[in-house]
Amino acid sequence: MTKLAANTIEVDAKWRSRHPTAPHLAGLDEFQSLYQDSIHNPSQFWAKQARELLSFDRDFHTTTSGSFHRGDAAWFLGGQLNACFNCVDRHAIQDPNRVGIIYEPDDPANDCRSITYGELLAEICQLAGFLRSQGVKKGDIVTIYMPMIPEAAIAVLACTRIGAVHSVVFAGFSAGALRDRIQDAKSTVIITTDEGRRGGKTISTKVVVDEAVRENHKISTVLVYERTGGQIPWMDGRDFRWKEEIQKYPAYISPEGMDSEDPLFLLYTSGSTGKPKGLLHTHAGYLLGASVTGKYVFDLNPQDRFFCSGDIGWITGHTYVVYAPLLLGSTTVMFEGTPTYPNHTRLWDVLEKHQATHFYGAPTSFRVLKALVDKADVENHDLSKLRALGSVGEPIAPEIWKWYHSFMGDGNACVTDTYWQTETGSHIIAAYTGVTPMKPGSASFPCFGIDVAILDPTTGEELQGNSVEGVLAVKKPWPSMARTIRGNHDRYLESYFNTYNGYYFTGDGAYRDADGYYWIRGRVDDVINVSGHRLSTSEIESALVEHESVAEAAIIGVPDDLTGQAVNTVVSLKSKQAAMNIEKELILQIRKVIGPFAAPKRVIILPDLPKTRSGKTVRRILRKALSGDTEFGDTSTLADPSVIDELTKILQKAD
Numbered sequence: 001m002t003k004l005a006a007n008t009i010e011v012d013a014k015w016r017s018r019h020p021t022a023p024h025l026a027g028l029d030e031f032q033s034l035y036q037d038s039i040h041n042p043s044q045f046w047a048k049q050a051r052e053l054l055s056f057d058r059d060f061h062t063t064t065s066g067s068f069h070r071g072d073a074a075w076f077l078g079g080q081l082n083a084c085f086n087c088v089d090r091h092a093i094q095d096p097n098r099v100g101i102i103y104e105p106d107d108p109a110n111d112c113r114s115i116t117y118g119e120l121l122a123e124i125c126q127l128a129g130f131l132r133s134q135g136v137k138k139g140d141i142v143t144i145y146m147p148m149i150p151e152a153a154i155a156v157l158a159c160t161r162i163g164a165v166h167s168v169v170f171a172g173f174s175a176g177a178l179r180d181r182i183q184d185a186k187s188t189v190i191i192t193t194d195e196g197r198r199g200g201k202t203i204s205t206k207v208v209v210d211e212a213v214r215e216n217h218k219i220s221t222v223l224v225y226e227r228t229g230g231q232i233p234w235m236d237g238r239d240f241r242w243k244e245e246i247q248k249y250p251a252y253i254s255p256e257g258m259d260s261e262d263p264l265f266l267l268y269t270s271g272s273t274g275k276p277k278g279l280l281h282t283h284a285g286y287l288l289g290a291s292v293t294g295k296y297v298f299d300l301n302p303q304d305r306f307f308c309s310g311d312i313g314w315i316t317g318h319t320y321v322v323y324a325p326l327l328l329g330s331t332t333v334m335f336e337g338t339p340t341y342p343n344h345t346r347l348w349d350v351l352e353k354h355q356a357t358h359f360y361g362a363p364t365s366f367r368v369l370k371a372l373v374d375k376a377d378v379e380n381h382d383l384s385k386l387r388a389l390g391s392v393g394e395p396i397a398p399e400i401w402k403w404y405h406s407f408m409g410d411g412n413a414c415v416t417d418t419y420w421q422t423e424t425g426s427h428i429i430a431a432y433t434g435v436t437p438m439k440p441g442s443a444s445f446p447c448f449g450i451d452v453a454i455l456d457p458t459t460g461e462e463l464q465g466n467s468v469e470g471v472l473a474v475k476k477p478w479p480s481m482a483r484t485i486r487g488n489h490d491r492y493l494e495s496y497f498n499t500y501n502g503y504y505f506t507g508d509g510a511y512r513d514a515d516g517y518y519w520i521r522g523r524v525d526d527v528i529n530v531s532g533h534r535l536s537t538s539e540i541e542s543a544l545v546e547h548e549s550v551a552e553a554a555i556i557g558v559p560d561d562l563t564g565q566a567v568n569t570v571v572s573l574k575s576k577q578a579a580m581n582i583e584k585e586l587i588l589q590i591r592k593v594i595g596p597f598a599a600p601k602r603v604i605i606l607p608d609l610p611k612t613r614s615g616k617t618v619r620r621i622l623r624k625a626l627s628g629d630t631e632f633g634d635t636s637t638l639a640d641p642s643v644i645d646e647l648t649k650i651l652q653k654a655d
């Protein structure tokens with residue numbers, strides 16, 4: 001028997017007795033022996049998992065090849081399969097009436113919808129037929145700009161049915177950000193909605209798409225799903241109505257056979273420098289990562305109802321709203337709204353209404369709800385089916401973890417903190433539901449096949465043993481890792497593999513405690529994390545300097561009680577005579593170029609940014625000052641130390 005670590009919460013015996021069937025793992029011993037097997041015999045381990053969890057049209061002959069060094073890792077070579085077949089057909093053949101998607105609309109007074117696997121298959125095929133009629137071929141990239149409605153998942157799967165690559169862009173991005181992504185992907189077909197609904201508000205998706213494609217003459221087709229029926233601009237010949245069009249196509253077309261390493265999707269994410277990176281994921285490896293983590297980290301079964309509140313525009317929505325639950329034949333709950341609309345018990349209402357077995361959300365919403373919700377408001381909800389509570393996107397503080405455990409699951413469901421990234425495709429460090437003794441605040445242990453290292457940030461040396469802190473890296477390729485950055489393989493090598501030779505560098509700091517549990521500390525690069533949204537400081541800075549009045553800008557991530565980090569902006573202007581309301585204008589500028597979710601919480605105008613004599617902005621000082629620290633350390637290297645006095649004055653005034 002494995003000895004239990006101190007300060008852990010053991011999985012309650014009642015958890016097992018409440019299980020409708022049997023958990024996939026018998027306990028910690030089985031987890032550990034499988035983990036050892038996955039690290040010491042990766043080929044055998046992954047080959048077995050792939051053949052068990054995925055349906056290949058043609059079996060693979062080589063499980064793994066390639067290395068980090070060349071950035072050419074590849075998996076399941078020689079194999080052929082189709083993602084849509086794996087997510088839908090397999091279950092539709094077995095049990096067409098099983099519900100694949102439950103749609104919970106923004107307004108609870110509106111009807112929710114259940115879509116069976118049989119219905120999903122028909123609608124996906126019809127949409128795929130339409131896409132083909134518009135000239136979409138295997139390998140073409142289709143951009144999807146949609147809110148959280150089932151049709152977004154249908155659009156994703158329709159692409160995969162014909163071998164097209166989907167590029168979903170979060171529907172909170174501005175027209176400018178969408179335009180860049182459409183152009184980078186060279187998409188000619190866009191799928192969107194007339195409008196969206198979120199938190200009682202209308203989102204003008206089609207208007208944003210129109211603006212994004214305005215001078216793009218390569219766009220042949222904008223397909224519009226009529227979500228609200230609102231009045232929208234229309235361009236005959238280019239714009240098509242979803243409901244009208246798809247009826248013209250058959251309810252079945254055969255799935256396109258795809259090689260294991262053919263591209264499956266592109267997802268843009270922020271890096272520490274430059275433009276957003278279009279990360280490319282491929283078929284078999286990604287699908288396997290989603291299935292294996294769904295099955296073992298979440299202990300997901302076909303009878304389960306999985307409610308992940310992540311948006312389809314981010315990786316969490318890809319892997320755990322669409323792929324993992326559907327690959328495993330369970331039911332995914334797609335929620336269009338927000339946790340606080342129309343009231344702050346909405347998540348409990350949705351969980352109870354659909355008798356969800358799993359919930360997966362982000363600490364940022366738990367922090368908001370903790371301040372709003374009384375136990376009395378939620379304890380009358382019947383959440384007896386709930387077995388797992390996942391957390392993702394940012395570190396979960398122990399007191400928030402405890403609140404989550406007791407308020408959402410009434411202490412009966414296991415909390416699993418899951419650490420991963422757009423690049424990793426699926427979880428890489430997580431507590432295994434029903435298996436790992438829980439440590440509030442820790443992401444726990446590496447997942448199957450993930451050989452993790454903590455490195456000394458300066459020397460790059462691997463720190464052995466426990467009670468060590470450094471930067472988090474991975475030692476060997478794993479199936480669901482992104483294969484490249486579209487159009488820039490050098491940047492891929494540069495971003496992930498060149499910093500620490502022989503390792504994949506995550507960009508996060510981490511601590512391995514005395515019991516071998518991992519604690520993620522957050523980014524050590526210029527990426528900031530606001531409400532679980534990943535933002536690049538340099539991307540926001542370049543949005544600001546596009547404004548005619550701005551000379552220079554620095555973006556600083558400052559700790560924030562609600563959003564984890566908040567965007568703080570320090571700018572210097574070209575002219576001493578600042579326009580009235582310049583702060584508001586700059587906030588608008590960021591909303592326009594990137595999107596509302598990147599809007600800064602604070603804008604500070606300084607005559608000049610604090611710089612060294614060689615002209616380098618000293619962010620360390622800005623970070624300290626904006627976080628309320630008055631000890632700035634050595635300021636003697638500054639070209640003009642009076643800037644700091646100015647900054648201190650402004651901050652004191654604000655307090």
Ligand code: WTA
Pocket residue numbers: 269314315316391392393394395396417418419420421422423443506507508520521522523529532533534
């Ligand atoms: C952070 C989201 C602590 C981390 C799935 C990572 C986390 C970045 C956790 C990736 C967690 C994600 N604990 N930090 N459980 N999960 N992160 O690509 O900084 O949007 O590098 O993927 O989010 O963000 P991304």
